[in-house]
Amino acid sequence: MKNRSKAVISAAAALMMLGAGCSINNNSGAQSSAADSAAQSAVNTEAPAADVSETESEQSSGKSESASDNKADITLDGSTAAISEGAQGVTVSGSVVTVSAAGDYTFTGTLDDGQIIVNAPKTDKVDIYLNNVTVNCSASAPIRIEQADGVTIHLMEGTVNTFTDSAANNVSACISSKDDLTIKGKGTLNVTGAAKHAIKSSNDIRIKNGVLNLSAASAAVYGEDSVQLTGGTITVTSCKDGIKASNKVEADKGFVTSEEATVDIQNASGNGIEAVTGVTVKSGSIKIHSLKQAVNCKVQSLADGCVTKY
Numbered sequence: 001m002k003n004r005s006k007a008v009i010s011a012a013a014a015l016m017m018l019g020a021g022c023s024i025n026n027n028s029g030a031q032s033s034a035a036d037s038a039a040q041s042a043v044n045t046e047a048p049a050a051d052v053s054e055t056e057s058e059q060s061s062g063k064s065e066s067a068s069d070n071k072a073d074i075t076l077d078g079s080t081a082a083i084s085e086g087a088q089g090v091t092v093s094g095s096v097v098t099v100s101a102a103g104d105y106t107f108t109g110t111l112d113d114g115q116i117i118v119n120a121p122k123t124d125k126v127d128i129y130l131n132n133v134t135v136n137c138s139a140s141a142p143i144r145i146e147q148a149d150g151v152t153i154h155l156m157e158g159t160v161n162t163f164t165d166s167a168a169n170n171v172s173a174c175i176s177s178k179d180d181l182t183i184k185g186k187g188t189l190n191v192t193g194a195a196k197h198a199i200k201s202s203n204d205i206r207i208k209n210g211v212l213n214l215s216a217a218s219a220a221v222y223g224e225d226s227v228q229l230t231g232g233t234i235t236v237t238s239c240k241d242g243i244k245a246s247n248k249v250e251a252d253k254g255f256v257t258s259e260e261a262t263v264d265i266q267n268a269s270g271n272g273i274e275a276v277t278g279v280t281v282k283s284g285s286i287k288i289h290s291l292k293q294a295v296n297c298k299v300q301s302l303a304d305g306c307v308t309k310y
Helices: 006-018 033-043 056-061
Strands: 071-078 080-083 090-093 096-099 103-111 115-119 125-136 143-147 150-155 160-164 173-177 181-185 188-193 197-201 204-207 211-216 221-223 226-229 233-238 243-245 255-258 261-268 273-275 278-281 284-290 300-302 307-309
Touching (some): 181 197, 226 243, 255 273
Parallel strands (some): 103 125, 115 143, 173 197, 197 221, 204 226, 233 261, 284 307
């Protein structure tokens, strides 16, 4: 799962953090020698080129090239769901839909109090397509990713998709993932994390495009290993910290990068962006309204004019 891309991520993050940039509200104005050593080590790591674009077939069909032929349409209907005839890799039990294998799974409809769970083999890639989906969950996460090689949430063009938990959520986020999570598409994603986070991954979060409207009791977007923005419009209406990466055990983890994204972090009671290793903003626009620091990290490289505190 992580081995495919971690060296690439590490090298890219190190290169960007070593680049020229300005600094806003950081805890330490100078880079530490430990950070320099970690960055140089990452740069010297040989890695294959990253795949950063969709395939031609995905662009034309709207579907990804998954590692499986599994394709299913799931219609959510209040307290239950229906699966397209002959579909494999997905089951329904009451108001819980469980994806258990690689494939393309398209969801539509509403669950009044239910879940979409992904629990697939660690080698499986899962693609979830959201087509005007609303899921509320009172006791847990509306989307809960227990295991997979990686999950991509596709926001289908022109759709509005809404996920809401409650203060009784027994996991740490409204959209909660234990593995790599990618969000992309031309639709809208509304997420309310009433218990803690709006979107959280124990690994990496990559937001490529789409319109995201988030609110959270704690950090709105929390990728323990990293948060990587390469597009999209993200508005955080309330939170503690807006965007956060926290892995301090591994030297090449715990970073936030942003390029061509439009971000507005409003009413943060903590920091706008917080990262253990570093924050790099190459382009785009990030506006931050926070009670504490706009950007809280020891190492930061911010392109001129891209990050403003208001």
